[in-house]
Amino acid sequence: MHMVEYRRNQKQLRETPALPSNLTSNTAEAHLLLQQAIAEGATSLDTHEVQPILQAYGMNTLPTWIASDSTEAVHIAKQIGYPVALKLRSPDIPHKSEVQGVMLYLRTANEVQQAANAIFDRVKMAWPQARVHGLLVQSMANRAGAQELRVVVEHDPVFGPLIMLGEGGVEWRPEDQAVVALPPLNMNLARYLVIQGIKSKKIRARSALRPLDVAGLSQLLVQVSNLIVDCPEIQRLDIHPLLASGSEFTALDVTLDIAPFEGDNESRLAVRPYPHQLEEWVELKNGERCLFRPILPEDEPQLQQFISRVTKEDLYYRYFSEINEFTHEDLANMTQIDYDREMAFVAVRRIDQTEEILGVTRAISDPDNIDAEFAVLVRSDLKGLGLGRRLMEKLITYTRDHGLQRLNGITMPNNRGMVALARKLGFNVDIQLEEGIVGLTLNLAQREES
Known part of the structure; x- marks a missing residue:
């Protein structure tokens, strides 16, 4: 049985990759944004700061606004319309869940104000030394029938960047909850990763209402791969959740760790990319x-x-x-x-x-x-x-x-x-x-x- 599976896998990997016609990338713009952030001393970027970088590679993100306090959060919520989500902005608290730093489905100005003040109060109690840069305000994404995924890129000391795909959760254990691939990915390799994720039950083949768009997710993984290959300044990328709704994939929350890079870009990759x-x-x-x-x-x-x-x-x-x-x-x-x-x-x-x-x-x-x-x-x-x-x-x-x-x-x-x-x-x-x-x-x- 294992030999049959091995041969089937080899045959899939030898299929001629499709060449998507709608892949876009603006490497120069992404490099400029990353270099500017590094020059300003940044080591980690949040959803609002990562948004233009992902968009330079054709990835959809949920529009995000920054509020410095609860009053500004209420003003933004009124402008964009209810319901909204509030998310803590702090470079010192990597997991917002530790302070209940994410509040969803806020439907009134009173709810927004109370939620914002509660987040700030919890941070003062649990992390009194943490730097707080306000709140992210987002319109609530339509989750009806959608599926939540997680895409993470981490650097391994031996293999270099690794692309991981799973459904995530608070206690993220990639060895148990994700399938892994080495960039660069083409459509064949990305599709193979998605299929392996489904077969190993790391991701579901469908949500309650609709099947997972395997081709669409494969294309997004190729876009992530291109970003990682082109931009060695990226040390870690965490898209969680990635909302899959039909043919649309939207990054709701993103964290990007960055650092200066002066070495040979290709030498950091286990597989040499297209030159x-x-x-x-x-x-x-x-x-x-x-x-x-x-x-x-x-x-x-x-x-x-x-x-x-x-x-x-x-x-x-x-x-x-x-x-x-x-x-x-x-x-x-x-x-x-x-x-x-x-x-x-x-x-x-x-x-x-x-x-x-x-x-x-x-x-x-x-x-x-x-x-x-x-x-x-x-x-x-x-x-x-x-x-x-x-x-x-x-x-x-x-x-x-x-x-x-x-x-x-x-x-x-x-x-x-x-x-x-x-x-x-x-x-x-x-x-x-x-x-x-x-x-x-x-x-x-x-x-x-x-």
Whole structure:
């Protein structure tokens, strides 16, 4: 039974990820807000302060106002309409429940005033030294038929950031109440996390009135992952509760711990994220501009279409055998790569909102990061535009910059185009007629010196 479950899980993880069209992110704005807060000496941000950061990544939050005292809380409540919720603002009291610092469903001015004064009185008695920055005032969210979830990001000293999903509670025990994933997440990995949460009963598949929107929750987890990957200043994120109501997910209460960060952003992550910095626009001999970028798991359909535009002869040169069809597993292996030990660059032409792959080059390094095996393939009807050479030059630069010493490949003696290109790029060309192969080796250190 465990083997069946394992195979099912592996199959799910190998599915081609969907590419949501409505994911938004404003990394520059989020960085600016975080840097400003750090410069002002802040180490923890509350819901009101986190709101614009989450919104920069397309996440919904409940509108929040700040009241300095009970009188101002009443004034705000009258403006936004009843019922309202009041929440304590104090950087010294991490769990508001310790002082009954959250009061819900307040329906009149008298109730708001009494609740606000009661919160302040309880803080004075239980935490006399605590700093109090007033109250948060929110309209009451419509909880009818909704489901309350919790999303937490914490830093592990070994694995770096961990994304945890559960239903939370006052006594939060992630080891018992949450499922965990390592960022970065794509839609496949996020969906897998949600399904695991449902299977392990860490979250419910439905509320009293409606089922959980698995796709919508998966997308929110991808947005959280993108925020964490992009912003190393974030030490901890706690969204609790996250209200799931149909296709809408709203963060009602959020805490964000922050600190200055000066190290290598990628080194703090157990799984290397998509390297955006390697994207590059290139002009071909015919004047057309195309984008060179690392391959993505979502590229599988485009890669299949690309291969269909390559002649059988060119495929034979590339794979040393006749290829009739590539399976989904084959294409998944080509697109779902570990950027730490493998790199594949695709040249893509953008037309409106779609992309078309024109060429692919890749290198797979050995465990010692000394040698890498390379391959390159260009669409058969696009030869002569310098596409193969430009792709190889990008791959050579990448492997050299990552400390590799040699780049190795093989081709056939009658693949004259590849042999000629290799010579132009400085490869040592070893023609082995008896074996029917040509060995290609580039000493990356020597090429850098020259």
